[in-house]
Amino acid sequence: MEVTPAGGAPGSQEGPAVEPPVELPIDAVRPPRPGRLIGAAVALLFLAWLAYTVIVNENLHWDVIVSFLGDGRILGGLWVTIQLTVLSMVIGLVLGVLAAVMQLSDSPVFRGTSALYTWFFRGTPLLVQLIFWFNIGLVFPSFGIGVPFGGPKLVEWQANELITPFTAALLGLAINEGAYMAEIVRAGIRSVDPGQREAAEALGMSHRQVLRRVVLPQAMRVIIPPTGNQFISMLKTTSMVSVIAGAELLTVAQRIYLGNFEVIAMLIVASIWYIVLTTIASVGQHFIEKRFERGHAALGARVRRNLRPFAKEPA
Amino acid sequence: MTAGQAEPMVKIRSLRKRFGAVEVLKGIDLDVPHGQVVCVVGPSGSGKSTLLRCVNRMETIDSGRIWVDGDLMGYAERGDRLHLLPPADLCRQRRPIGMVFQRFHLFPHRTAIENVMEGPITVLRTSRAEARRQAEELLERVGLADRADHYPAQLSGGQQQRVAIARSLAMRPKLMLFDEPTSALDPELVQEVLAVMRDLAATGMTMMVVTHEMGFAREVGDQLVFVDGGVIVERGNPREVLANPRNDRFRAFLGQVL
Numbered sequence A: 001m002e003v004t005p006a007g008g009a010p011g012s013q014e015g016p017a018v019e020p021p022v023e024l025p026i027d028a029v030r031p032p033r034p035g036r037l038i039g040a041a042v043a044l045l046f047l048a049w050l051a052y053t054v055i056v057n058e059n060l061h062w063d064v065i066v067s068f069l070g071d072g073r074i075l076g077g078l079w080v081t082i083q084l085t086v087l088s089m090v091i092g093l094v095l096g097v098l099a100a101v102m103q104l105s106d107s108p109v110f111r112g113t114s115a116l117y118t119w120f121f122r123g124t125p126l127l128v129q130l131i132f133w134f135n136i137g138l139v140f141p142s143f144g145i146g147v148p149f150g151g152p153k154l155v156e157w158q159a160n161e162l163i164t165p166f167t168a169a170l171l172g173l174a175i176n177e178g179a180y181m182a183e184i185v186r187a188g189i190r191s192v193d194p195g196q197r198e199a200a201e202a203l204g205m206s207h208r209q210v211l212r213r214v215v216l217p218q219a220m221r222v223i224i225p226p227t228g229n230q231f232i233s234m235l236k237t238t239s240m241v242s243v244i245a246g247a248e249l250l251t252v253a254q255r256i257y258l259g260n261f262e263v264i265a266m267l268i269v270a271s272i273w274y275i276v277l278t279t280i281a282s283v284g285q286h287f288i289e290k291r292f293e294r295g296h297a298a299l300g301a302r303v304r305r306n307l308r309p310f311a312k313e314p315a
Numbered sequence B: 001m002t003a004g005q006a007e008p009m010v011k012i013r014s015l016r017k018r019f020g021a022v023e024v025l026k027g028i029d030l031d032v033p034h035g036q037v038v039c040v041v042g043p044s045g046s047g048k049s050t051l052l053r054c055v056n057r058m059e060t061i062d063s064g065r066i067w068v069d070g071d072l073m074g075y076a077e078r079g080d081r082l083h084l085l086p087p088a089d090l091c092r093q094r095r096p097i098g099m100v101f102q103r104f105h106l107f108p109h110r111t112a113i114e115n116v117m118e119g120p121i122t123v124l125r126t127s128r129a130e131a132r133r134q135a136e137e138l139l140e141r142v143g144l145a146d147r148a149d150h151y152p153a154q155l156s157g158g159q160q161q162r163v164a165i166a167r168s169l170a171m172r173p174k175l176m177l178f179d180e181p182t183s184a185l186d187p188e189l190v191q192e193v194l195a196v197m198r199d200l201a202a203t204g205m206t207m208m209v210v211t212h213e214m215g216f217a218r219e220v221g222d223q224l225v226f227v228d229g230g231v232i233v234e235r236g237n238p239r240e241v242l243a244n245p246r247n248d249r250f251r252a253f254l255g256q257v258l
């Protein structure tokens, strides 16, 4: 049977040249949505009323709030909050990677140790842990380096000197955070295709090289978003340290209102700074995630390729 | 053995491998002489991949012996007992054995040239400059010099597989293992990968190739091995055994793939 070319079919393409496609604009009328309008009106009215009551309320002492926003003691507390957040996140991340790697190892002892760690620190309240670390001197009056199980010591420190509110806070926050980061890191490592590990091992890489050069860099894409959430949450969690007088933002605000009785005003000052910190962190998180979303690799390539003509100019 | 060649590159004796209760390899004997290409064929699940993975000790074995270039894989023989090698020695044994996978497994966070440089830099401690020079040469050899700065996601399957071959060659292997290197490729990309492998064979590289490409086996292979149910049921010169297969299962298998 003979196949006729499409154009040669009888009577098909014989008229004038192809007409331009007809434009069919859509200019549809929206159906009325009275429910939405009424809802919006109610919401706006409520917000206006809320703003009004807050602004005209004399018990809120807006002048005091404004004058204390830049107070030296408050800024000092703010700085401690930032330090505690960053340090405990960094230490927590290291502990988390360690615990996650142990959890995925062949050795039952490593797996057990890691499981015990996450089980205990996720199973007890952070508040209790903080008070515990602060009072650790009651259990272990001194720390030393030497022969374990009651042998002689080379160096020895008194717990009372070592454990300040800051170190107790850092210990509590970091060790607790590590237990949560372990889960996040483990999920990240799990997300990497096992074939990656095999390809790296086939090149003769050691376990540690496989982890550092191949697995962890790829796990980062999965690890980064929840770590951002942990960071934001940690900014606020540091306020718990106020139970051991950690000298961070909330502790400082409390100390001030014990003197001037401006309880609500000081709490609002602290809250404003917490909101500023979490907002900045959220914006940062948004940008970091955007970068990692966009096919991390392809983005780098695009940037480099676009830059090449300029880089290669002097030749 | 026929030729006067001393020790073969790969010597496998009475190899058995079990996964749980299932015995996957049930006594394999195989010699791969220096510079030869051995093609391994067989139905799905017959243990071809497992066989390759035992050769570079990606899998432990249950009994038997495997020597690569005279080196007993996975064990040290001291007195009349075998001692398991520590991980560092396993890495050292794997280094000169290249492996190419069905699904490439390029490192997605590194460009083509960085993939090729990874082994020499991390494992052999080659300087960056020297590793880059070698990698450029190897990419040239697999016809991808112009794709050096592309990430794997920006390459076609055939190109990715050629980069994967270059990545293995960067370790200066004396033996190359290929596990169905063209099975994940679109038909029109198969030939570009086979061409690279053909060139490699022509340079005298010793190769073990699991493949369904009977044309490649016939043309390049020195030996063809048909594995079924964990044993080698037919072996010989590819042109001869393909022209007149003796074993029934082999004949049935050829009827399906050809």
Ligand SMILES: Nc1ncnc2c1ncn2[C@@H]1O[C@H](COP(=O)(O)OP(=O)(O)OP(=O)(O)O)[C@@H](O)[C@H]1O
Pocket: B019, B024, B042, B043, B044, B045, B046, B047, B048, B049, B050, B051
């Ligand atoms: N890690 C493992 N654990 C348990 N069973 C396995 C494992 N690896 C392979 N097997 C089993 O061993 C058998 C042989 O697998 P193998 O991958 O070697 O087959 P193959 O010949 O390469 O098949 P294909 O052509 O599909 O790649 C299969 O039944 C498979 O299910």
Ligand SMILES: [Mg+2]
Pocket: B048, B049, B050, B179, B180
């Ligand atoms: Mg296979």
